[in-house]
Amino acid sequence: MLVQERSTPESPKTQIRTLPTLHSYRFSKSKSLDFSTWLSENLYKVVTILLLIVTVAALFFLRNVGDTAALLCFQSQTAALEKIQFPKIDWNSIASIPAKSSLYPEFRSEQWIVVSVSNYPSDSLRKLVKMKGWQVLAIGNSLTPSDWVLKGTIYLSLEEQSNLGFRVVEFLPYDSFVRKTVGYLFAIQHGAKKIFDVDDRGEVIDGDLGKHFDVELVGEGARQEIILQYSHENPNRTVVNPYIHFGQRSVWPRGLPLENVGEIAHEEFYTEIFGGKQFIQQGISNGLPDVDSVFYFTRKSGLEAFDIRFDERAPKLALPQGMMVPINSFNTLYHTSAFWALMLPVSISTMASDILRGYWGQRLLWEIGGHVVVYPPTIHRYDKIEAYPFSEERDLHVNVGRLVKFLNSWRSSKHRLFEKILELSFVMAEEGFWTEKDVKFTAAWLQDLIAVGYQQPRLMSLELDRPRATIGDGDRKEFIPQKLPSIHLGVEETGTVTNEIGNLIRWRKFFGNVVLILFCKGPVERTALEWRLLYGRIFKTVIILSETKNSDLVVEEGRLDHAYKYLPKVFDAYSGAEGFLFLQDDTILNYWNLLQADKSKLWITDKVPKSWTTMSAESSDWFTKQSSMVKKIVSMMPVHFQVSHKQSVESEKSVTICSSEVFYVPRRFVADFLDLHGLVGDLEIHHKVAIPLFFTAMDLIQNFDPVLNTMSYREKPAATNSSTIYSVQVPAVHPWNVSNEQDFIKLVRIMAEGDPLLAELV
Template sequence: MLVQDRYAPAKSQIREIRRFSEPKSLDFSTWVSENLSRIVIISLSIVTILALFFLYNTTDTASLLCFQTQSTQSLQPLTRPQIKWNSIRVLPDKTSPYSTFVTEKWIVVSVTNYPTEELKGLVKIKGWQVLAVGNSLTPKDWSLKGSIFLSLDAQAELGYRVLDHLPYDSFVRKSVGYLFAIQHGANKIYDADDRGEVIGGDLGKCFDVELVSEPMLQYSHEDPNRTVVNPYIHFGQRSVWPRGLPLENVGEINHEEFYTEVFGGKQFIQQGVSNGLPDVDSVFYFTRKTTLEGFDVRFDEHAPKVALPQGVMVPVNSFNTLYHSSAFWGLMLPVSVSSMASDVLRGYWGQRLLWELGGYVAVYPPTAHRFDRIEAYPFAEEKDLHVNVGRLIKFLLVWRSEKHSLFEKILDLSFAMAEEGFWTEQDLKFTSAWLQDLITVGYQQPRLMSLELDRPRANIGHGDRKEFVPRKLPSVHLGVEETGTVSTEIGNLIRWRKNFGNVVLVMFCNGPVERTALEWRLLYGRVFKTVVILSSRKNSDLYVEEAKLDHIYKHLPKIFNRYSSAEGFLFVEDDTVLNYWNLLQADKTKIWTTDKVSKSWTSVNPTGKSDWFSVQAELVKRTVSTMPAHFQVNYKEAAKNSLDALTVCSSEVFYVPKRLVTDFVDLVDIVGDMDLHYKVAVPMFFMSMDSPQNFDPVLGSMVYKKKSSSFNSSLSLYSAQAPAVHPWSISSEQDFIKLVGQMAEGDPLLMELV
């Protein structure tokens, strides 16, 4: 219609058109010229149809769905559903063969293949009813004595609203099973997997099936910047991480200095740890396997359960988790995200809402054993998880709702998450259907409680601290099996962490980040606040940011702003090794640089007008001439003996303290768009910010050699007594393993990583 309206003749022109017009010439060129607009429109239509056909047939469904969703959302703004809760009637099950069956404890599993031996074992657990939920891939003749099976046809007859939103071929159809269990009297639901067996065959011995008010350990909330934890560390596996842990937190492998204590009774979501194949992501799975032999990771069965305080989250999955009735609303599995992300997003979404009830998540020692069937983990199915989960956690911590009922708050959060792009409008509508179905099957929403996040955090006194030192169990790291038990004495590591725990390490990788980024985080993330990886190419999956090394100083202000509470920022290139144990004596309020290393810090007298040094020297003069007085005076005083010379520093490693961050940013702004190389800009900045006499000399004794074609051919270059070593090449996991073997002389616990 828009095209027709655009080309319609005016009314005055319409009156002049005759009933019979003059005969038209039928030669081809005339016809084309007169019908050019129609030809263009028809051609564009054909191309569009072909493009959509190509997209549909050559890309995965998720890509097409994303394309359609983005197009729709760009045209139609989101609308928050308005539900009249009082008009929803409770309806009993009148259609299924189990309409009169009622029991309190249910095990819900998704089934795609014929019953597994593990599933047959779940049926034998006394006092629990197994509910198997089928999908379009489930065999038509699926059957298991002692279980209730919901085929697609049986699900359709239940009449739930959520059925309109569920894919046919996905495990997220478990949402139907949850509703069915609630409708038939459930007050505990064990969310399970058909390839996991309950250890000991008794869920009552694995979880708190009955909630009692007894003391239990709780992670400390002392660090306000900590938002997520890796629970596997608590249970003896420091180098294994769960699916859903942000990749930027993978390197945080220190155990707790201390815990606090909380009274049980409100751990409405209980996450169990799995032996064998734990819940790990594809990044771990692919980088830790070197053979076709399955994983058999073991956790400490004697470690105590541990609760999460408000403000700290943990990944929660859908195959070894116990839900109490107060958290049944949190069983909803999102439908617009990838299957490997659905339960993880549900877990974070549910934890945040659980705080509104005064409830919390607790993690339990090994409750199940899952067998590794050596099936490839689909990384593509996790991509949106790795990209979004860190941002989601930050979003959830600041989200607030003024609504006065839980279901209204749930709608608010689901709407906000759709607006932020964590899921689509499809899940907003799905949430609305899910909540209405909950009321229909007889579920009563819990009452709200005041949110502790908005209260001042209580100081943790010495008497409130509870100690527990996790065991270090055999594990698998970088494809190398570790045997024996490693000592848990990590006093030095705690000391290093205390010293550098609020220092941000910024690393520029010249090598292939897909082979080294996680390893660098594992190595240095144990000690520093966080490890920011930069490279010439962005890699969102590995949280690697794009930056240009020649102008690396121009990227640093963004990082300064992101970590504004940090004590300082230590920059290092990946061809330089940091022996952090030899940096303890350095003053973190001063600049660290290599001004005492003659092969790194030099003065050059430009010889011409067009050579590189002359061009850089001219840019330095222009920059200095525009500096404020205090910068200019400092620089000229520092360079008074060589004003005509150009100071060049290789700048593979340097440190900027917090007190000078603003000065550094101001100098970056002064340089602006000038093509000033970082090897010239960084020493100029430091000389302008402070007198070289005030620089900390800690890097003066580093091992520094000029690079050659075989600069990494000899391990004799490395010294554990030096603060840093340059150069050192890391381009693969094997290179990393060799490096760790050398560094273990100064930090023996590094052998945990290899």
């Protein structure tokens, strides 16, 4: 019999551990917990808490009832801390950064091509490398493949850029083409005299930059030519579309203020200047020119690539001081005197960086007597069926028009160019065109320029501050641009275009000093730009209101039922305007039928039955309340307002209602409008009641201009837009719904019967 063996358990005594000896010194003696003892040991905590309470109470007291001067002092010190600081630079103690710190310490070249690369080498880039006499410098970013290489090219990876010792590196985003700033410094450090700024989609036509640009400005190879120049006759003309001169008047460059898109007439005449100071040379691109997202997305036809051609025989064209043009980083040649203008801002949206750089640089270029010259097609740029979204260009469409005006008015008393550059960057940050980051970036850029051996150019007297010479008949030079067919827009231009342009000029002349105030009830993010394109061709100023504010699209917030309360702000902002035309976006304005109107009179739809009606004050509680407020306002009116109003209304027991989709207030009635607006005060009188009340008080109905009496008006909107509603023969059409781009395209095609040039918008 097998017996299983088991281990014998240990005795319990063997499992008992010896406990450590507890010494008496490990325990402190018990303390007395009376209040005096506790207070003495925690006195510093009590004092700290009491001081904190007293401080908070004092600030609260000062803010509400106390000595406000003390609080204002405190607040001013806080504001001072938030104020943008002007950089302090000791220009004489900037240490040099030798080329020895780079991988190519001994390499020198006078002609450089600087390009940003995010993908493997393109065919266009390979062709750039083959151009004789030019060194290609490729600047990588965080998107560039780690094994990027192209024979004959100097490539700077992120790591290599950081090892160069340039101050600007710490400000640069990792994934952006603005890292080209490092490349500009590298090229200057290695002997650059000319820098061609380009992207990797551009192929130089005929493979020779010297055939298109003025690569040499002095010496044997220089072309001592007289250059055609835009006329400076109109000092208020501050920005131009160069594409018109080169045969494409329906295309506009990225960076052109949208309010200038409608200016498509060619120049009446030009003047001339001597060449030699065209330090910035902007080339035109065939294929896909530099256009903005508005053009790209509104003109694009399916997936077909753009192939737009410009007149290669048109002469190059200079700009006088006081006039600017968009400059990009895709096709621009910089000479050494303008190398300081290569800095790409870092605190603004990507596709605005080179454009704002261009305007900033042009203004400073005037300080050294330099010129921007635009050249006929220099590269062919391929459309890869892609474009940047509007958000990437937001700083363009919001700020560029205001920036051009600001730059033309800016003056500096500094005595050296770099000091002026830093001052302008600082003031532009104060004005909100970019942030303090770009002020610091400018300071770093200027110090790096000095560190790599760049010599700042000398200043010259500013022509803007001198009387302009009179342009005599002998100084006027004519050039009639070609009218190249815009096949990509489905438009073949014919001889009738001359009459069409003549009409556009007449319309712009008639409405040029009238401010259009457009209230959008529809989605502004889908329609605001389209409305600006449509009416901005005619009206120099278009103000857009909506229930929701949109800063990116420059749309102001306003309630439709109290829209009249916003008008005084517009009147004040545009004190020089001839008049103000209010329009709701469900009403289409046929501006070509308004030329017979008297702009010194009031316009409104008083003879349009369904728009202007009289209702009994007892029709509803709402009418009763509105009637009561009308009576109160009338009772406070001065005699001239009250007499005019009472002669125009049927009965004090009725209320005049006007849908007020469209009306016009001339300059001479603005003061009256403001007086009546002041009488309303805080009363919640509705827009449809206030406008007819104001109009009948300002003037007798029989004195209103009848221009809107024949408008097409239906009270209830149809389910869908119908061509049976619209007529080109009437001054305005209501209702019409535009809620997206497709609706806008349909509208423009119908309106093109009255304004044929509109066909080019779609």
